[in-house]
Amino acid sequence: MHADEKRLTEIIIRTSGVNVRKCMKCGKCSATCPNFAEMDIRPHRFVSMVEEGDIAALLQSKSLWRCLSCFACVERCPRGVEPAHLIEAVRMEVVRPQGGNRLRPEAIPALLDESIPQQLIVSAFRKYSK
Amino acid sequence: MMLKLSKDKIGELFQKLASSRTLYLPIDNNGQVNFGQWTPDAVVRLDQLKTVKSAKDFFFPQTENIVAFKRQGKDISIIENRDQNEPFVVFGVRGCDARSLDILDKVFLCDPVDSFYKARRENGVIVSMACAEPEETCFCGVFGIDAAEPQGDVTIRIIGDNLYWDGKTEKGKALGESVKDLLVQATGQDLEIIKKQDERSREILSMLPLGDLSLDGFEESALLEKFNSPLWKELSQACVGCGTCTYVCPTCQCYDIQDFDTGHGIQRFRCWDSCMYSDFTLMAHGNSRKSQMERFRQRFMHKLIYYPANNDGVYSCVGCGRCVAKCPISMNIAKVIRALGVSVSV
């Protein structure tokens, strides 16, 4: 494992607050995932890949952007592992270092749409800008 | 030779006295006044007629270590604790307490001499103080004490704005010498003032309600009659068996010797005992005085009959009245003298 990956693994485990060792590989997270078909790396594999420190692949994963953050996996996991929090943590690692503000205040008016709730804008702003 | 000092310089006097030796004097601790070591921020209360405990502590402390046994492996070494050579002054001792030391001397300085006590007596200087405003509980006069001009190495009077210093013994004069920079010669007018004050004090002393207590009938010859008096039962009924009277008493001299296991050895100490306690003179077979009545009787028989019988008629009471003021249930030597004394004379 690269030193960099090791560092990233630690960051992800720390920021997510997830103990991946609690996983007993039952797959209930993937069983319950409503967007399973769209995910290239499924929640249960996400957990084991973090455990193995295979972060490079995760950073490239489409799942980061396809996870609905519905937290069904978190809700159903019998061991309290919380895979969605891991996905979120990896996502933040991709978003944040890629530099700068990916969402600028001046860009917001153009994005506004009657159907988008205010909270979404606020939440997106928090995630995508520094 | 009468010397004097302006009252506002009294702090300097304490400072000076304390510079060469330990100075003990009445100090206020949250409303209660006891003799304690002087420090610049101590609240000195010379106006307090009676300290809770008497001045006997400095010669016969409540507890003192007398010898230690130290264990090293299976060997035991004996460590002596006789280092009572520090000079000290007890300042502001009232006439009753000043007299009480004579009574303790008869016990501790007769053969075999109590070397701990003796060392302290030799190193201690008594600065006694005249009483101008005695209280209703005082009856020192009954024992021939003149509270207006008490005994002591030095006798002081505080009148108006002045403190009058009267060195009486060699020790007292030497003490005066050590603070002579602060003292000036008293004038004739001063002596006049002192005389007037003494007279006024004696007048009040003569009017004290307990002043009429009579010690008639407490002779050695009446020992058995007193011992067997039915009044003891009545008098002792209220006694709860605490040691207040004995611990505030300036003349009580009973002590116990006990060992304390410190974990590293044994510290042998002596501490005040009280004949009022149920474990007083407790021996293997039990207690020789099984009832509180017997213990109560012991205290007063000792003070009023046994002690004088052995000490040329000197009673082991100085009429300080502390027990009168402090007994939780208001039973005291005055009531005992009243009850038993009268019963004989009638």
Next chain:
Amino acid sequence: MRRIRDMMRSRAGELLREGTVNRVLGWKNGEFYYDPNPAVFETEESLDGLVYNGFSAAMLSKYLIDATKKEGRILVFLKPCDTYSFNHLLREHKVNRENTYVIGVGCDGMLDIEKLRTLGVKGIKSLDENGDDLVAHTLYGDKTLARRDILLEKCLSCKGSEHKVYDELAVVDDPWQWDTLDRFAKVGELEGMTPDERFAFWRGELSRCIRCNACRNACPVCSCLKCVFDNPRSGVQAKSNADSFEENMFHIIRAFHVAGRCTDCGECSRVCPQNIPLHLLNRKFIKDINAFYGEYQAGADVEGKSPLTEYKTGDVEPSVVYERGGA
């Protein structure tokens, strides 16, 4: 209180005469007005010496431990607060109720001679009590005082005028009444201090202790035949206040031994020759017991368990102590 004294004298005389009782436990006049002492009266004539005034504070309940072992019935006068202690002694089988005839006496609050002296009244020979107005006759002239200013500490937080146990009452319809204070105020004040301040406070107070055992011997709850501190075989015997540890040890253990049993009669503080506020230790336990396990007044009744001889499965954890603020 003079009226009550007269009632006491006449009823005591009647009960002695008719043989209901063979002795009377009351207060006997002394040298001054303020020093009546507990005494047993066996004849009607001797009852002239029976007094009841603002200085009849000494509680008579504890004397009954020995008195009721004797032949015949004894009449005892109990102030309202004394009845709690009497109940407590009954609960612990220390007194024989059948050998006791209790007359509950009304109380105007007991007086503190020390407070009088602190107010600068010296050479007190006698007092006139009349409701709130007091006149002290002294060697140095008369002094007028207000009763409320010289009430005993324990009477400032009086438990009330109700007698918890009695055979008959000797009370007046129009007793003098006074405002009582929150008995836990001082405990609360201390709790609010820092540990260092509390330590300094108690060191200052307890350093005066002379181990005279007056607090213990006057306490109606401390009724052990042989106290652990007197017993050479207990391993903790201590006759002297050899050092600060012994002072702490004695008072902590004494308070602990009476915890859940203490009726808050205040005798410990009243009898202390050094005026140490020992009742605060007991009140601390009472305050904690009330807070942790529900309100409890020892001596309010004879039956039931006391807080330290019972438990509930849902009791607070000892960590409650640490969760309160402070270091």
Next chain:
Amino acid sequence: MPINEKGGAFNPLIVAFCCNWRSYAGADLAGSSRLNYPVNVKVIRVPCSCRVNPLFILRAFQRGADGVIMCGCHPGDCHYTSGNYFARRRTALLFSMLDFLGIEKGRTRVEWVSAAEGAKFANTMNQFAETISALGECKRLEDIRCVESEI
């Protein structure tokens, strides 16, 4: 590491009263699981937490203990059915009183440790020893006569 007055490294002394049936067994389990806890902790075995007399606790402080901890069965699980319930009341009141007298409350502790909780025992002792190290030597309940140099 805190330094004591004599200038040496401060080595706190901790006395742990453990009930025979659960907490002492828990301490044994900590041992057989090789869970480390400070050497300063010395365990005294008592049949039940309700056997712990306040006298013992004060005695330990008198003789120089810097902290005293009492361990018993979890409430409801006492070998003697109810002993720890009494112990719980007694210690709550006693420790509250020590706090009232100004003794640092970190110096006393009650912990329920079952026979299966070896790890809890070790963790508890580690934490407690840390607390005591931070508090330093216990002076407030010490008996000067028991300080070795005094004799």
Next chain:
Amino acid sequence: MQKIGVFICWCGSNIAATVDVEAVAEAVKTEPNVVFSTNYQYMCSEGGQSAIRNAIAEHGLTGIVVCACSPRMHEATFRKAAAVAGLNPYMVEIANIREQCSWIHKEKSEGTEKAIILARAAVAKLNRNVPLFAGESPVIKRALVIGGGIAGIQTALDVADAGYEVDIVEKTPTIGGKMAMLDKTFPTLDCAACILTPKMVDASAHEKINLYTYSEVESVSGFVGNFTVNIRKRARAVNSDLCTGCGVCVEKCPSKSAKSEFNQGLCNRSAIYIPFAQAIPNVPVIDRDACIKFKTGKCGICEKVCTAKAIDYDQEDEIITKQYGAVVLATGFKPISMERYDEFQYAQCPDVITSLEFERICNAAGPTKGKVLRPSDHEPPKTVVFVQCVGSRATVDCGKTYCSKICCMYTAKHAMLLREKYPDTEAYVFYIDVRTPGKSFDEFYRRAVEEYGVHYIKGMVGKVAEEDGHLIVQGSDLIADKQVVIKADMVVLAAAIEPDPTARSLGTMFTASMDTNDFFTEAHPKLRPVESPTAGIFLSGLCQGPKDIPDTVAQAGAAASKVIGLLSKDKLMGNPCVAGCSEPLCNGCSSCELVCPYGAITYEDKMVIDHGVRETRRVACVNEAVCQGCGACTVTCPSGAMDLKGFTNLQIMAEVDAICR
């Protein structure tokens, strides 16, 4: 003056690696009254014990300290060794320098220093020891078994066969327990009823066995060898002595809407009922909540039709008080509630059932007469999905952290039986792991897969949804790394099992300790697996932990042999470490009486001689046979009159002093 010998054990390298045993032996020599000290490789071995015996004889020792492992391990061993050498066994103290010293510390200097202190404390305590002598108490030759399932029945039969009386207390109207509800048993597939009912009959017919069904233990007092138990025999409203078990009342009862407990609520029963055909005793019981007579006062049909005149509406609960020498807890288990598992739709869909319900459906005497039919429409299912580990191995919410142990096997059994009866029906099993440690267990599971074609899918079910009369089961197939969706007709959940809820209160009553999951704990997990830490209380069956029938029967037999061992003694040596009252110090305040959990303290008026004073005083008296030695009284006693032998105030303070020195 004592003569104390100190023996330091190396425990091989367990102690000697971290503790300088020579240094300890040398250091203790300076302790008061120590006249001898030595060290040895294994103190507990015969060589070590003989060294102790020899030293006692040679040096005239009055007491010994053994510095070794925990007293919980070998205190008894060393006491015996001392006794052999003529020393009172209570003149032995153990310093625990292994578990509480060498095993937790790494530095040899630290370990050695601590070992010396612990040895010193033990010597200090021993210096205050006095010989103690155990009292004797008689053994009541009767055992009580609580729970009438297979565990209780087997224990009772084994004890009774040894010639001792046994009472079984069962809270339901019949014995038989959960096993009676099962259809077939793995891995042999023999019929549960066929092997259980003969045992039930044996138990009821055994002259030494007495059944109390529909009864519960109300309260307990006493101690090993002599428990006094109050049993509440609940009123059946049917006189068992008169009832012939003809069943006419059951047939004629007009109230038939109560759910059948025996059939897991899958069908109804009458208000007066016999749980199942082979129930023992074969006496009906009236369910007062369902009975029209009890609810409205009208009806009374059962009374009218009963020719034996056995119906007794006025019957009241009866309290039976009996004494027992030993008590066996066999309280069994129940499946956990599935109500909160929304993802499996248990509460919402009748066709989502538990395995125990499936057992009843398979059973010929069950609600469907043995035909596997969907509860919703009584149609045979075409596809059945089994889900394992529902609530087991779960650390969150309502789950259990442990493996329920039996689910893998019964699920294989269910799938196999299903495929055997209905070869056209597809069976899918979702599993996390398949655990088959047991004789012929793995072969059984492989048969289900290989011979019966059960589809095992590694993964968990995430969601069950009802759609068009089918159950859409969405789960993971971790091996194919895909999400599978199965259109099923029935879903069977292998629910985790938990101890019966009555165990908790019984545990408190009998002071039998429990773990966090409410399983009873054993005195030693390996060496004393069928005994509770509380003397005289034994454990049988699932109340101690999940297990299958053979394990249960084996444990039941083991518990029985322990009971027999106890009952075969005429007298028990008591624990001499009991409370004692110093009468001259006793104040008669009753505080100790109030805190004693065993009622061992009473008060009497006695002549007391106190320092030469003779008087009659009210003093505490300890019943040494009843006292268990907890010491609650010693602390509540303000005067210190109460003390605990073996753990006296002075002994403990000596230890404190030695440790703090």
